[in-house]
Amino acid sequence: MRIEVITGPMASGKTKSLRAIQTRLEQQGYQPVVISGPAATTQALIKTIAQQFGRCLTVLVDDCTQEQIDAIKHWKMKTDRNGQFADVVIHVAKRADIS
Known part of the structure; x- marks a missing residue:
C-alpha cells in the first residue's frame, strides 16, 4: 500500500488533481469515488477507505487534516x-x- 499526499495552498488545484485521477480511472473501467475527509470522523474515514479496496485499488480522499493523514x-x-495490499494506492489531498 502506498499513500500519496497532495499538498498546497488553498485553491492550488489539489481537488482538481484528485478529479483528474478519478477521470483516468473511470476511463479504465473503474468506479472510484472521492471521499471527503471532513464528512467523517477519522475512524469512519479509515473504515470508508478500507471498504473501497473491493471496488478499486486506488482510493481518493479530499480535504484531510494532518491528524487524519497521520491516522491513515x-x-x-x-x-x-x-x-496483502501492495497494489493499493491512496491519494490524499x-x-x-488557513493562516
Whole structure:
C-alpha cells in the first residue's frame, strides 16, 4: 500500500488533481469515488477507505487534516504488514492550512 499526499495552498488545484485521477480511472473501467475527509470522523474515514479496496485499488480522499493523514499512515502500517495490499494506492489531498 502506498499513500500519496497532495499538498498546497488553498485553491492550488489539489481537488482538481484528485478529479483528474478519478477521470483516468473511470476511463479504465473503474468506479472510484472521492471521499471527503471532513464528512467523517477519522475512524469512519479509515473504515470508508478500507471498504473501497473491493471496488478499486486506488482510493481518493479530499480535504484531510494532518491528524487524519497521520491516522491513515498508522493504519497502513498495522494493516499492510504482510504486503496483502501492495497494489493499493491512496491519494490524499491535505486540507490547506488557513493562516
